[in-house]
Amino acid sequence: MKKRQTRINYDKWGRRFVLPFIIIYVVFSLIPLLSTFYYSFFEYYYRFGGAQKVGPNFIGLGNYITVFTEGKFFKYFGNTMIVWLMGFIPQIVISLLLALWFTSNRLKIKAQGTFKTIIYMPNLVMAAAFSLLIQLLFSTNGPINTLLTNSGLINEGIKFLDRTFTVRSLVAFMNFLMWFGNTTILLMAGIMGIDQSVIESAQVDGASSTQTFFKIVLPLLKPILLFVLVTSLIGGVQMFDIPQIFTEGKGGPNSSVLTIIMYINALMAPSKQYGLAGAVSVVLFIITVLLSVIMYVLTNSDEIKEKREIKKMNKGVKTKWNKRTSSWDQEFHSTHKEH
Structure with a gap:
């Protein structure tokens, strides 16, 4: 008896494997996203400490008008962007330098695996533990002030946590430490994906290291840099845990590090203002979408221009071809009528 051969339906099994992800995405991402958009048009909150429920009452764009007229949104969004830039600029510069050093064939740094592990380790530390550690180190009676006073550099302890610049700098420093290792590894992967023969041929032709970097390496790293830029921007806009724990939910002096997500969290507790929090979200x-699109356009302006020129050329060729075919058709019809 011949064994009956069964054919595997890969499409069916593929749907089965994808189905759990789709269910999780719909339940935990899509439904909350749609409900946030829906409730942003309603007056819906609790008062008297959550004892009395108000709404949901449809008010149209009332919550959005409150967001733009109250002024808090722009202040806290500005805080978020300032702290993100203070951490991201040194992060991308140092990560790019480390990636170039680790992938350089000239330097040939030894024990690269150990260095990569060390720079990535802060990313594994919980933000809560990191924030509490830095808060303890830079407190008025903490180890940093004790070290500075004992060495005679200062007469009395500096109140790092009571100054706007120092609080913002410390929060940005923590974000930098937690994410520069991840950025370094991503940039290393991008540099290692570049064809080394192109770099070697440029060096043979007399290009210096600086010229090779700006003319060859950096343009070829644009996709990775754009990915890092957009993901870092999204993460920076969603900044919450470090400033929340570091400032104990107060946002620092003059609310200088009170981020936009901290503001949304404050709207949800204890009054649970679902409508206003939804509008802010x-x-x-x-x-965030507009900033991501702007970054994409700025970093890929040359490619966009080339695509537009190619489209214009294709349109020109099509119009010329259509004119030729129409003239040929007219000649054919005219000759056909004569005959």
């Missing part, structure tokens, strides 16, 4: 989502 929707506005934040739109701004």
